[in-house]
Amino acid sequence: MKWKIRITSIILGLLVIYMIASGLFTLTDIISLYLFVLIPTVIVISIEYFIRRKIRFKDFLKAKVFGHLFTILFCFGFLVYYMQDKPISKQTAINDLNYMIESLEHIHPDIYHLIPKDSFLIEYNNEINNLPEKVSELEFFKVCARLTSHFRTGHTRPMENLLASKSMFRRTFPYKTKIIDDRLFVTTNLSLLSSVPLGSEIIEINNKGIKQVIDEWSNLVSYENEAFRNYLITKPVNISIWNNFKPFKIKYVEYNSKEIIEKTVNGSVASNMFHFFKSKFQKPQKLFYRELTPETGYIGFFSCMDLKNYESFYKTTFSKLKNKGIEHLIIDIRDNGGGYSIITAWLEQYIFNQPHNDIDSAIVKVSNELIATGKVKKKLPYIKDAKARESYTRIPGLRQLKELPLRYKGKTYLLTNNGTFSAAQGFASAYKCYGQGTIIGEETGGATVNFGDVHIFKLPDTGLKIMTSWEQAFSACGTDNQRGVIPDFTVRNSIEDDINHKDRVLEFTLKLINDKK
Secondary structure, rough: OOOHHHHHHHHHHHHHHHHHOOOOOOOOHHHHHHHHHHHHHHHHHHHHHHOOOOOOOOHHHHEEEEEEEEHHHHHHHHHHHOOOOOOOEEEHHHHHHHHHHHHHHOOOOOOOOOHHHHHHHHHHHHHHHHHOOOOOHHHHHHHHHHHHOOOOOOOOOEEEOOOHHHHHOOHHHHHEEEEOEEEEEEEEEHHHHHHHOOOOOOEEEOOOHHHHHHHHHHHHOOOOOOHHHHHHHOOOHHHHHHHOOOOOEEEEOOOOOOEEEEEEEEOOOOHHHHHHHHHHHHOOOEEEEEEEEOOOOEEEEEOEOOOHHHHHHHHHHHHHHHOOOEEEEEOOOOOOEOOOHHHHHHHHHHHOOOOOOOEEEEEEOOHHHHHHOOOOHOOOOOOOOOOOEEEEEEOOEOOOOOOOOOOOEEEEEEOOOOOOOHHHHHHHHHHHHOOOOOOOOOOOOOEEEEEEEEEEEOOOOOEEEEEEEEEEEOOOOOOOOOOOOOOOOEEOOOHHHOOOOOOHHHHHHHHHHHHHH
């Protein structure tokens, strides 16, 4: 038994040295991974001992040492194998890139809406010419992201299906940040080991000024306006992809002291695991109601994805509003990334006072890919034989008000920001177009003339999933100028507000209500 333990220990030690030397994991990461395996192992061994209880606990543990070491060796070995990016040959990458572009041309209503095809082909050929003979999954994803970013349509982009499951074991950017006037500020520390004072301004990353960094980040995301660009590029995972999940060398101006500090920072497996399990066990509410004052209600509406509960939520909420005589209702759709428009359509029935619609018209592109899914018949039921590669104009007309005894009669206020996108942007457009109330906050991330109603297809060789639109929607009162819905009152948090956990937008709204009283 001793020689088995020694050999296993030696192999395990060599594997740990390789994990650190190759830059795959830090020593802190390895300790975190070991604890992740050790804790459930101790629980199982303890349960087994209490069931058997025939030998001393010390002797029982000795008998388990080899099994435990072998388990750790297997887990670490599998993780090293799993984390290796599978190489993709240059020809395979080219084949899938050609397939992606051809599919986008077939499916998207106007893929060259903002960039001429000739100009795009120059960018495309540059990417092809710069491909090495072998490219990693991560680099291939970045090539696809750079290409689709030229189309400036928020729903057309590569998805992270090849990267998502590995992200928890990689070094992600250890901060949440926000851009204010092209300056980058830290709002949240995601790792204790790399923490900096909140409010500190990052002025360089990897010896590059923030303006250059923002330009490079922008090339890896798909966005319709600057507001949504700033929302997307500051996501830690997108910053990590830009840096190939490697350590970051940052220079920042420390909050309060104004001292300029340089240091190398890392995300960690421990912090990734913590935030992963926290998100599973502490899921924030996406649709809820509470009273802020006896006369003011608040609906937090942060997603349009819950198809099961929204109808009952509306009935319960608007019943409370009526019974309690709530005169002012705040509807908060900041960071609502959209989803099913039927959810916003029903909310409109409860708060709108006239016939309305989210879109004035739409152009639907029919393709063989969409015909095969059955989506075309649902979208264009009045077209008996919709033909591939043809576009059809859809004018939905106004939605008439339904008989709803609980329809709200008070004043409403809508809160928006640069994360208000897709179906949530459509709701904001209709709200403003039909003069339903006051909008407060920031420009929406979704443009008022946009491409939506997504279709997802998979590249045949690499398996990377690509999302794209097949409808161009002209939102209610929309203007084709790559701008979102502009609020009546532009209000945003300062960095000091974020540090002190103040909500300046909500406070402004409450003051506005009090002034009206």
